[in-house]
Amino acid sequence: DIQMTQSPSSVSASVGDRVTITCRASQDIRVWLAWYQQKPGKAPNLLIYAASSLQSGVPSRFSGSGSGTDFTLTISSLQPEDFATYYCQQANSFPYTFGQGTKLEIK
Amino acid sequence: QVQLVESGGGVVQPGGSLRLSCAASGFTFSSFGMHWVRQAPGKGLEWVAFIRSDESNKNYADSVKGRFTISRDNSKNTVYLQMNSLRTEDTAVYYCGNGIYYMDIWGKGTTVTVSS
Numbered sequence: 001d002i003q004m005t006q007s008p009s010s011v012s013a014s015v016g017d018r019v020t021i022t023c024r025a026s027q028d029i030r031v032w033l034a035w036y037q038q039k040p041g042k043a044p045n046l047l048i049y050a051a052s053s054l055q056s057g058v059p060s061r062f063s064g065s066g067s068g069t070d071f072t073l074t075i076s077s078l079q080p081e082d083f084a085t086y087y088c089q090q091a092n093s094f095p096y097t098f099g100q101g102t103k104l105e106i107k
Numbered sequence: 108q109v110q111l112v113e114s115g116g117g118v119v120q121p122g123g124s125l126r127l128s129c130a131a132s133g134f135t136f137s138s139f140g141m142h143w144v145r146q147a148p149g150k151g152l153e154w155v156a157f158i159r160s161d162e163s164n165k166n167y168a169d170s171v172k173g174r175f176t177i178s179r180d181n182s183k184n185t186v187y188l189q190m191n192s193l194r195t196e197d198t199a200v201y202y203c204g205n206g207i208y209y210m211d212i213w214g215k216g217t218t219v220t221v222s223s
Contacts, residue, residue, distance in 0.1 A: 001169065034209040036152075043202055043213035044144075044152065055211070087152050091208035094166040096142075096154040 002026050002090050006099035012107040017078045021102045023071045023088035032092035035064055035073045038101075039084045047086075048073065078104075109133035109212055111203050116217030119193055123221070127188040129203030129214055137181040140207040143188045145199035146216075155201070156188065171197075193221045 003026035013019050023033065031051035036044035046055045048064035051071055061076040075082055083106050088099040115127040129141070143155040156177040157166045165177055176189040186203055198221045204210030 032208060036210075038152075043215055044210070045213070046209055046211055049209045089152075089154070089209070094157065095168045096157070096166075098152040098154060101151040 001095055002029060002093065002097055004088055004090055004097050004099040006086075006088060006102050008102060009100065010103040010105060012105045013078055014107045015078050015080060017107075019075045019078055019104065021073045021086055021104075023066075023073070023099050025069045025071075025090055025092075028068050029090045029092035031067050032090055033064075033066070033071050034089045034091065035062075036087045036089065037082075037084045038087065044087065075104075111205065111212055111214035113201060113203055113214040113217035116201065116219045118220045118222060120223050121193060121195055121221055123193050124189070124191045125193065125219060127190065127201055127203075127217055127219070129186045129188075131184045131186070131205070134205070134212070136184040139205045141177075141179060141186040142204045142206065142210055143177060143186075144202045144204060144210065144213075145197075145219075146202070147196070147199045150199075153199075158186065159207075190219070193219075195221050197221050 005024045007022045033051045035048040038044040047058050047062050052064045063074050085101045085103045087101050112130045119125050140159050142157045145153050158177045174192045179186040200216040200218050202216045204213045
């Protein structure tokens with residue numbers, strides 16, 4: 001199975017900051033990667049798919065990059081509603097797997 | 108309005124069974140693959156199972172293989188998760204999501220508690 005490792009596990013930042021979250025796959029997954037945002041008590045929300053494609057309706061301050069084993073999610077200017085937990089997910093091969101999550105907290 | 112609504116969760120003893128349902132509306136259900144994903148209390152997301160639009164392919168996480176079965180009824184716009192031989196570690200909120208590779212639309216989840 002493909003292991004997905006996110007870093008950091010948590011990060012503190014302020015409104016307006018630029019934040020980058022990293023996701024590393026244990027083997028080459030090409031661009032078969034998605035990013036999700038989850039707020040407490042809510043279902044996850046798809047932000048980015050195919051490593052860098054922005055899901056419809058998602059603000060342009062979110063962007064994704066990478067291929068192979070190393071990927072990043074960048075939020076260019078944090079807004080109050082962005083404080084949440086973020087997960088990466090590989091879709092290269094079954095069983096699909098998620099990273100352990102990165103909790104983005106207010107500094 | 109595009110939505111998924113899960114049901115069937117509850118409290119069950121270890122070794123017991125439960126069947127979850129996920130009813131879809133607002134999109135052409137028969138054209139989409141469907142997933143189940145779970146989240147244990149205070150933990151991260153765990154992908155559980157996938158079924159293709161025509162049921163030609165089903166895949167499972169190692170942790171549930173042989174115990175859980177995913178199925179669907181396209182005439183009822185519903186996907187199911189039959190869970191047998193339940194363990195305490197299966198306690199979680201179970202979400203359904205649509206898509207082949209990624210989960211675009213998610214339901215609000217249904218809670219399964221396995222406890223004696």
